[in-house]
Amino acid sequence: MENRKPFNGTTRRLLLAFDIGTTFSGISYSILDPGKIPEIRPVTRYPSQEHVGGDSKIPTVIYYDKRGKPVAIGAETLRDGIEADAEENGWQAARWFKLHLRPKSAVLPGDDPIPPLPFRKSIHEVFTDFLAYLHACAAAYITEAHGAHLWESISDNNVLYVLTHPNGWAGPQQTAMRRAASLAGLIPNTLEGGARVMFVTEGEASLHFCISNGLDLENPDDDASDGEEGRGVLIVDAGGGTVDVTSYCKGADGSFTEIAIPDCYFHGSAYVTMRAEKYFRNRLKGTRFERDVEILSSRFDRNTKHVFRREDESLYIQFASHRERDAELGIRGGRLTIEGKDVAPFFAPSVKCIVNAVKKQMASAHVPVKSVFLVGGFSASQWLFDQVRAQVEPLGVAVSRPDTHVNKAVSNGAVSFYLDSLVKSRIARATFGINVMHTYDSTNKEHVRRGHLLKIHPVTGRPSLPNGFDVILPKDVEVGATEEFRRTYRTSAKRREDLKSHSVNLLSYNGDSDDPMWVSDEPGTYTVVCKVEADTAAITAVERTNPAGETYYEIEFYVVLMFGLTELKAQIAYMEDGEQRRGPAAVVFSGGSSAFAGTGAAR
Numbered sequence: 001m002e003n004r005k006p007f008n009g010t011t012r013r014l015l016l017a018f019d020i021g022t023t024f025s026g027i028s029y030s031i032l033d034p035g036k037i038p039e040i041r042p043v044t045r046y047p048s049q050e051h052v053g054g055d056s057k058i059p060t061v062i063y064y065d066k067r068g069k070p071v072a073i074g075a076e077t078l079r080d081g082i083e084a085d086a087e088e089n090g091w092q093a094a095r096w097f098k099l100h101l102r103p104k105s106a107v108l109p110g111d112d113p114i115p116p117l118p119f120r121k122s123i124h125e126v127f128t129d130f131l132a133y134l135h136a137c138a139a140a141y142i143t144e145a146h147g148a149h150l151w152e153s154i155s156d157n158n159v160l161y162v163l164t165h166p167n168g169w170a171g172p173q174q175t176a177m178r179r180a181a182s183l184a185g186l187i188p189n190t191l192e193g194g195a196r197v198m199f200v201t202e203g204e205a206s207l208h209f210c211i212s213n214g215l216d217l218e219n220p221d222d223d224a225s226d227g228e229e230g231r232g233v234l235i236v237d238a239g240g241g242t243v244d245v246t247s248y249c250k251g252a253d254g255s256f257t258e259i260a261i262p263d264c265y266f267h268g269s270a271y272v273t274m275r276a277e278k279y280f281r282n283r284l285k286g287t288r289f290e291r292d293v294e295i296l297s298s299r300f301d302r303n304t305k306h307v308f309r310r311e312d313e314s315l316y317i318q319f320a321s322h323r324e325r326d327a328e329l330g331i332r333g334g335r336l337t338i339e340g341k342d343v344a345p346f347f348a349p350s351v352k353c354i355v356n357a358v359k360k361q362m363a364s365a366h367v368p369v370k371s372v373f374l375v376g377g378f379s380a381s382q383w384l385f386d387q388v389r390a391q392v393e394p395l396g397v398a399v400s401r402p403d404t405h406v407n408k409a410v411s412n413g414a415v416s417f418y419l420d421s422l423v424k425s426r427i428a429r430a431t432f433g434i435n436v437m438h439t440y441d442s443t444n445k446e447h448v449r450r451g452h453l454l455k456i457h458p459v460t461g462r463p464s465l466p467n468g469f470d471v472i473l474p475k476d477v478e479v480g481a482t483e484e485f486r487r488t489y490r491t492s493a494k495r496r497e498d499l500k501s502h503s504v505n506l507l508s509y510n511g512d513s514d515d516p517m518w519v520s521d522e523p524g525t526y527t528v529v530c531k532v533e534a535d536t537a538a539i540t541a542v543e544r545t546n547p548a549g550e551t552y553y554e555i556e557f558y559v560v561l562m563f564g565l566t567e568l569k570a571q572i573a574y575m576e577d578g579e580q581r582r583g584p585a586a587v588v589f590s591g592g593s594s595a596f597a598g599t600g601a602a603r
Contacts, residue, residue: 017414022241092118168264203246209413238378461546534572
């Protein structure tokens with residue numbers, strides 16, 4: 001808070017940050033009073049929670065009854081006997097449902113399947129139910145902690161939301177989450193309502209958490225005699241579903257810049273549990289204990305996984321009556337004995353993933369990485385931390401983790417992201433551009449080489465080459481948070497009324513070329529990121545005549561894209577009477593329109 005500025009708004013506002021994790025979720029908030037320095041507070045009480053003021057986290061679980069109605073959510077799913085109630089009443093649990101929202105490109109062959117959603121529920125329905133629950137929890141807690149008058153003093157349109165998501169998620173996932181926020185009643189489905197929902201990656205939220213909690217990211221104990229001014233720090237957010245890896249460098253003004261393209265891997269603690277469940281099924285297959293695999297997996301997930309420290313120790317999982325025993329299976333007194341050497345392989349892919357991710361970031365970072373910080377619930381595993389440190393520190397990198405509260409890093413960091421905005425530039429994740437048709441140029445050798453592909457433009461009548469790739473932003477370029485990228489485009493039509501609106505697909509190129517020029521040259525390496533739709537009715541059209549003597553109309557405008565924010569924004573710009581005019585352009589992702597046309601988030 002030393003450098004945090006007083007809130008400069010004119011009315012009281014409430015900032016709520018929801019971290020919906022794969023296995024656990026949390027809420028943090030800040031009351032924004034005009035002229036006062038905001039504080040970050042976590043929600044530490046939830047309905048049905050036994051230990052109040054504990055770890056500030058609740059399970060990301062929903063039990064549904066046969067009608068598809070939620071009967072237990074979050075902390076309510078931890079009460080004794082709920083498994084028996086579920087079996088007796090035919091309830092089904094939605095666990096790890098966040099993973100159903102992941103990009104299709106993130107699913108690799110051989111990946112462990114994630115649990116299906118119950119009763120044919122869609123991910124949007126489940127996400128909506130959980131968001132509504134978190135909002136109710138926040139309202140109850142703030143009312144109890146600060147008084148009903150405070151909650152009542154904040155109107156709905158003065159509540160701002162920050163939602164977190166893994167590094168590898170982008171527009172389609174943000175669109176789905178914003179839609180869920182609307183369906184849950186947090187915001188109206190309007191442009192103004194959508195503007196009250198902001199997003200931040202879990203990696204960036206973790207950086208803000210570390211800074212706001214006074215962690216020394218510059219590692220002064222390192223030998224700095226080599227005269228290096230900039231030293232990179234790598235944040236590893238190891239959570240339930242994903243491992244998010246992001247590298248930063250601190251500037252002279254205290255701000256931070258990304259120094260490598262962030263990565264996201266599906267190797268969080270949930271996958272350790274999946275491997276354990278597979279082990280239990282193989283070990284107990286064909287025995288009378290086979291039906292207890294789910295209980296064993298649940299107990300392993302809640303307890304055993306977190307206390308595992310050494311390969312030479314035995315671990316015990318209580319799962320049945322004390323009368324149950326089977327010496328051959330290692331069951332005695334209703335407890336299954338499992339050796340540490342059998343548990344270590346459950347963690348091995350995650351450890352390998354983190355170590356390789358650190359090496360990759362170090363190799364691609366624009367500034368030498370000197371320290372690694374592990375945050376997130378999974379990093380609390382002593383075995384994971386020890387294994388990663390043992391393999392990374394020989395590379396000349398210090399490995400650390402916060403002493404406390406690693407489990408609320410993301411929700412607290414999400415509030416800090418809004419209040420402090422410490423990241424001033426980010427790295428372009430891919431090469432972005434637009435598929436264009438080039439007017440044929442006989443003096444251009446590349447055009448001559450492609451002469452066999454020549455076509456006559458249906459409106460202008462000019463010889464043209466289709467499938468050109470016009471680069472707007474190259475990959476791996478540092479982009480300022482407010483930096484704009486613009487390109488001039490012309491479009492034509494035989495009727496003026498056909499130019500009142502215009503849409504264009506924004507493409508990302510993920511091939512190996514440093515200078516991609518033609519979409520048709522490398523099929524499969526270009527992906528449609530989104531569609532930018534603009535209202536062009538106000539642009540003055542120029543009347544022209546094509547070689548056939550036909551009249552057509554042409555407009556010229558700029559597509560303005562802002563990649564440096566945590567959410568892609570777009571605008572359209574054009575010249576009128578010698579002055580530049582601007583208007584909003586909607587960014588539409590696959591699966592439906594975005595609820596917010598990019599004109600900048602409200603602050």
